[in-house]
Amino acid sequence: MIEPSDLETLEIVPDPVSLIESMRAVGYTTESAIADLVDNSISAEAEHVEIEYDATGEPYVAILDDGRGMSAPELTQAMRHGSRNPVDLRHPNDLGRFGLGLKTASLSQCRVLAVVSKQGGGLSARCWNLDVVQESGRWLVVVPSPEALRKLPMYGRLDALDSGTLVVWQDFDRLSAGSTNLAREFTTKFSGLREHLALVFHRFTSKEDGVSQVSIKLNGLALPSRDPFIHGNSYRQPLEGQVIRHERGPVRVKPHVLPPVSHLSQDDIETAGGLEGLRGTQGFYVYRNRRLVIWGTWFRLVPKQEFFKLTRVQVDIPNTFDDLWSLDIKKSAAQPPEFIRNRLTELIPHFAEASKRTVTYPGRRTGTAAYVPVWSRSEPGHGRFRYDLNRDHPALIALAGEMDAGQRRQLDVLLELISSALPLDGIYADMCSDRRSRVDDHALESLVKLASRLQETTRIELSAILDTDPFIRHPGLRDKIIQKIQS
Incomplete structure (x- = not known):
């Protein structure tokens, strides 16, 4: 193998225009991009997160939180692409990883990204404007003037807080491309946002032992309550869980068998299945620090089938497992490492029979020894x-x-x-x-x-x-x- 010490080296600086435009195509949807910004708010210990979007005038998307905010140097570092090394140890509750989410998620949707943060009574602001980068050919961040800041949506609400951060998207070149009605295009693109955020952050917006509840609002309305395991339904079957121990931390696995369809309300069915239906959303639900990362998959360990359609398996992993699970930048895809995949395969038969029995004999009382089928x-x-x-x-x-x-x-x-x-x-x-x-x-x-x-x-x-x-x-x-x- 060629050793680095034996080599002559040349520094090759990436072209900012080409690299940013390439990174804009990393594959973020509108829903996953906004979810990435909500991650930052929760990591900053925000208690309230407000998301607003409007295209009736000058189109914008704004996300405001009351977290701890950032100082001017911290904000400058946060606007840097690759601001954190993904292999560095993070706080156990940190939802970030690559140091790219704020920039990559935002610029995948717009050309102008403004971030204003308040900490210790002081306001600081930075702005990525892709036109400035294109004209200069350099990694230049704009420092907005106070007059420009006051024109930003929700700026007044940030100013009234003791601390917090405001993120604003403007100039939606990709949304407007080929569209004759941007307001209608906004409505279409954002139609699934409320349900997506409600599911991804359902453990933050509901009460959970020992953890503070987070209020998340979209255009003034709180996110609906979502629970893929339907804990409130008395016919649900929580099965015995297991803890897979590893030197990097525990992986907690908890299977659930939903009630038979005859004992589900229409709201229950929508909560547990959504648009994909019960059969499409069976499988593992992987949470990274309580944030839902991927759901409705068996990781090809077993095929999706009718007898498993009521089965949901909650898997909790810490952020120390990111590289082992091959977590992607968007935090929307992951694959279990071999030692966990083998343990999950061993667990499947334990809940498969309960799931099959529930589908086959809906309503049968557990433990009824005298049960006689027709x-x-x-x-x-x-x-x-x-x-x-x-x-x-x-x-x-x-x-x-x-x-x-x-x-x-x-x-x-x-x-x-x-x-x-x-x-x-x-x-x-x-x-x-x-x-x-x-x-x-x-x-x-x-x-x-x-x-x-x-x-x-x-x-x-x-x-x-x-x-x-x-x-x-x-x-x-x-x-x-x-x-x-x-x-």
């Missing part, structure tokens, strides 16, 4: 399977007991016909949707009538009947059924 599953072999009516079901046993030999043979033929004609393809198509089978008053009356008739014709105890299909699928109606039958 249908039984069998595997004849060669990868085939089939479902048959359960001949050991108490209702069928009671019915057969009232028949002579000829009638029992007719019953067997009828049961075989029904089992053979089960429309599996149609049932699978319905299960793949997130539509819920609602249990209204009419359905309750139907269950009451069915239970009464079964009790009357079979003379089976009511409690035993309610431990069979289809009653077991509606545990919330058990007491109502008993009350109506016994009244």
Whole structure:
């Protein structure tokens, strides 16, 4: 290997115009760019973050926080590309990494980036203007005049704070390219911002033990509450978690199995699945210092499938794992290192069965030993399977007991016909949707009538009947059924 000490060296300074224009194409979306700036606010211990955008006059995007702010030298360093070495140790709560986010995220969306910060009663400001860089061919940052600062949106609110930072984007060349109506283009580009921020920062905007809550507002409205694990739903199944220990810190893994679709409200479905639906958002949810980095993926350890659609696995990693997880600049992609990937693979079978059981038998009470299904599953072999009516079901046993030999043979033929004609393809198509089978008053009356008739014709105890299909699928109606039958 060639040793550096043996070489003649030449300094090659990057051309600022070419490099900045290239970095603008790193792949930030509007949502991921603004999320990167919110990271900075949270790292600065802000309690309130306000985001505003408007294109009715001179278009702008502004992000204001009440964090600790920066002094003039600190702000100058923050405006430097590569202001921090990614291999340097960071504060445990720091959400940054490369020292590029503020500049790269912002300039991917605009040509003028102004940052004003207040600390210790003093205001300082710096501005990247790509026209200035292009004309000079140098890495020149503009120091705005006090008059220019007062014209910035939200400047007055920053001035009223004891400390904080204001970031303003202007001159949206990429948004305006090919657009005849910039205001409409703004509306389109920012349409998914509220939901994106709500999900990515949901652990900051909600109460979590031992951690201060952060208020994040978009155009004056607080972000909606989002929780991909639906902690408030009593039918959710939190499974036993594990801690993967490493010399750089612990990785905490906590699986959750969501309730069956029939026990999810429409708000629950939107919260847990969003536009991609429950099937598309199954998988691991990786948090770096409580900030959601990547979600809805199994990292190719298992394929996405119907039986896993209710499964979410929370994975918490510290920022000391950034290089091991191959975290990218946008903090929107990561891959687990081999030792963690192997442990996650070992954990999957532990929650897979619970997920499969929840999808297959929605509403079944955990630990119901007397559960008797109407249908039984069998595997004849060669990868085939089939479902048959359960001949050991108490209702069928009671019915057969009232028949002579000829009638029992007719019953067997009828049961075989029904089992053979089960429309599996149609049932699978319905299960793949997130539509819920609602249990209204009419359905309750139907269950009451069915239970009464079964009790009357079979003379089976009511409690035993309610431990069979289809009653077991509606545990919330058990007491109502008993009350109506016994009244």
